[in-house]
Amino acid sequence: MIKKFFLLHLSLLGCLTSFAQITIEDCYTKAQANYPLIKQYDLVEKTTAYNLSNANKGYLPQVTFSAKASYQSDVTKFPIDLSQLGIQDISIPTLSNDQYSATLDVNQVIWDGGTIKSQKEGMETAAEVDKKNVEVSIYALNERINQLYFGILLAEAQTQQNRLLQDELERNYNQIESYILNGIANQSDLDAVKVDLLKAKQSEVQFSNTKKAYIEVLSKLIGEELGEDTEFVKPMPVRPSTLTINRPELGLYDAQIQNLATKDREITSGLMPKLGLFATGGYGKPGLNMLKDGFEAYYVAGVRVSWNIGNFYTQKNNRKVIQNNIQSIETQRETFLFNTNLDITQKSSHIDNWVEQLKYDDEIIALRGSVKRASEVKMANGTISASDLTRDINAEQMAIRDKLLHETELLLALYNLKFATNN
Structure with missing residues (x-):
């Protein structure tokens, strides 16, 4: 019985194949x-x-990390000799020739035009x-x-x-x-x-x-x-x-x-014009106080307006x-x-x-x-x-x-x- 059903099924498939139709839209x-x-x-x-x-x-805050280490042949010094003025106990500090800086900058767009x-x-x-x-x-x-x-x-x-x-x-x-x-x-x-x-x-x-x-x-x-x-x-x-x-x-x-x-x-x-907020956090030598020769943390934050007039x-x-x-x-x-x-x-x-x-x-x-x-x-x-x-x-x-x-x-x-x- 199963064999007869199987043969009938195959014959039906054969009929469907032989009478297959297709249109130009198909x-x-x-x-x-x-x-x-x-x-x-x-x-x-x-x-x-x-x-x-x-x-x-x-539109997300744009974060930039940077680090720098440098050595310079000369540093800024005050051209004043206090000893010639009779001042013996006071000395003006000078910067080190080696300087270090690591900063994290964050910029946030408020309006980009x-x-x-x-x-x-x-x-x-x-x-x-x-x-x-x-x-x-x-x-x-x-x-x-x-x-x-x-x-x-x-x-x-x-x-x-x-x-x-x-x-x-x-x-x-x-x-x-x-x-x-x-x-x-x-x-x-x-x-x-x-x-x-x-x-x-x-x-x-x-x-x-x-x-x-x-x-x-x-x-x-x-x-x-x-x-x-x-x-x-x-x-x-x-x-x-x-x-x-x-x-x-x-x-x-x-x-x-x-x-x-x-x-x-x-x-x-x-x-x-473009308007945005910015913040910079850093750690380095020297810090923001250029007269202090030592490592310290610092930050700067504010509002920035830029306008490319050249356009x-x-x-x-x-x-x-x-x-x-x-x-x-x-x-x-x-x-x-x-x-x-x-x-x-x-x-x-x-x-x-x-x-x-x-x-x-x-x-x-x-x-x-x-x-x-x-x-x-x-x-x-x-x-x-x-x-x-x-x-x-x-x-x-x-x-x-x-x-x-x-x-x-x-x-x-x-x-x-x-x-x-x-x-």
Whole structure:
């Protein structure tokens, strides 16, 4: 009983595998998740978190320890000889040539003019630029998937139609064999059909290899093994309802401009004075009392105000550089929109062309089929050769292949238009 259940389970798994389906939207999602660059998102997030954490530590007391030992060839002395003034019992102390010092400095920011805040904003906007760059690179995968996916659909359709052609040629081959027995055809007629049958089989190999190659590349892109028995769902030919451009490149330009705006605020914060507290504790020889030659502890504490006036000299030019960079990005945006609108116009024209082509395909196929059937009757009556019949059969098949190509090209054009607009 268990063995039967196990075999049934395996057969069900086999059925599920053989009837596996995938859509082009699935391929988009899987390819983005599989693309190595997607890891850059997490790296950007982690790096930004570390940088922001470091920036926040600028509000904490900054502690510096230093120690020094020195020997100097001379020390400060009073140039007065008290003995010449009749003073014998008083001597002026002098410093030792060897001196020692160990200090601990503590500085606490009270107000930094917005420097740390603007630095944090700059880190966040720079991280956003990195993310948008990743989005642009990943979005470009969709165009490659379009080419592969619809190449697979076209190869499948051509293979199916080719097999129908082979069936028809084999049927005509068998009929001509009977015509030879009845004396209304000869061996050359049979050979002509045989040549076309071999060509059809040759084409089937080509279509199969093309599909296999596309599937292998697509499998690598999405990180999932696809078999030749996988069903690639043919999407509906739906034209985008809007041609508004919503590409990730536009988000990248916005992020770049925002990042430059934070640099402008950094310039403003650099013009502000800085206010802080400081304290220094030390132990050394001499201490604060330079006239006392001995080791002692000491401390100094107070308030410090600093103002780098030199930043005013360069701030105008720095702001002009930022404005020039912003204008450069705006020019890039305008150029991108201009080129994309041209691309949209071209792709829309391609769609219109394939729609017009498809209007005539069915009628052409019907007429070619009628001519072929008439040729089959003539062949049966011995009024035309097998070469004439196979010519009409091939003409009908060419018309069918043209329709398959037009349908696939229309779908590809529609999805390329979706790629151009991201709608």
